[in-house]
Amino acid sequence: KQEVTQIPAALSVPEGENLVLNCSFTDSAIYNLQWFRQDPGKGLTSLLLIQSSQREQTSGRLNASLDKSSGRSTLYIAASQPGDSATYLCAVNQGGSEKLVFGKGTKLTVNP
Amino acid sequence: KAGVTQTPRYLIKTRGQQVTLSCSPISGHRSVSWYQQTPGQGLQFLFEYFSETQRNKGNFPGRFSGRQFSNSRSEMNVSTLELGDSALYLCASRQGVTEAFFGQGTRLTVV
Numbered sequence: 001k002q003e004v005t006q007i008p009a010a011l012s013v014p015e016g017e018n019l020v021l022n023c024s025f026t027d028s029a030i031y032n033l034q035w036f037r038q039d040p041g042k043g044l045t046s047l048l049l050i051q052s053s054q055r056e057q058t059s060g061r062l063n064a065s066l067d068k069s070s071g072r073s074t075l076y077i078a079a080s081q082p083g084d085s086a087t088y089l090c091a092v093n094q095g096g097s098e099k100l101v102f103g104k105g106t107k108l109t110v111n112p
Numbered sequence: 113k114a115g116v117t118q119t120p121r122y123l124i125k126t127r128g129q130q131v132t133l134s135c136s137p138i139s140g141h142r143s144v145s146w147y148q149q150t151p152g153q154g155l156q157f158l159f160e161y162f163s164e165t166q167r168n169k170g171n172f173p174g175r176f177s178g179r180q181f182s183n184s185r186s187e188m189n190v191s192t193l194e195l196g197d198s199a200l201y202l203c204a205s206r207q208g209v210t211e212a213f214f215g216q217g218t219r220l221t222v223v
Contacts, residue, residue: 031209043118043202044214089155091212098143098209099168102155 002027004092006103013080014111021075021106023090028068034100035064035075036089044089048075080110114139116205116215124221130191133218137184137205144186145212146178149200158201161186193222 003026013019023033032051036044048057048064050073056065063076073090087107091100117136125131137144146158157170161180178188190197198221204212 034212036214041200041219043116043216044204046211046213049211091155093209097168098145098160098162098206098212099157099170100145100147100155100204100212101157102147104154 002101004103006106010107012109018078023073025071025092030092031095032093034091038087082110082112085110118215122219129193132189135186135203141205141207143206145204146188147202198222
């Protein structure tokens, strides 16, 4: 059974800092991995999708990497801003199903 | 292009009642999945529909059911509501096993 873990559960940084969020999964037979952002009481906003054959994806100040063999992904946020404050979730998609298995998320606070 | 639309946004129901939630996917997307989010359990998969057929079901009791219509819109129903059903219910729309797009969710409170 696939399990996804995100560490740390919460992170507080000063504005302008570069930071890394971690995601690990137990079964490396994944089809893709997706990072999401969730603001309080809201739905999920897709940030980046990495296919199992890819090593990384970039969008603006965000860079996500994937090491399938070790069961790890990282989300790098450059030059953090207060508007980046949210909960960040990673989810993996097993082959043969569209079901996403989520981690519990990392709550990020960027202080001005 | 319009995103995923979930209605209603908020619901308050009494224990024992039933509730129906609606999800309209992105135009052209035929796959709709439903998730329950609670502070304790996080996001848990409920079920997945593709072309009006349920393809996968999560580990939830039979009180949770769903369906998908020919226009890809989906509904989920929860019967005999319990306090523990209070949660944010999210639906996701996809075109195949690609990027999933989520709606804003329906916040269900059972009193």
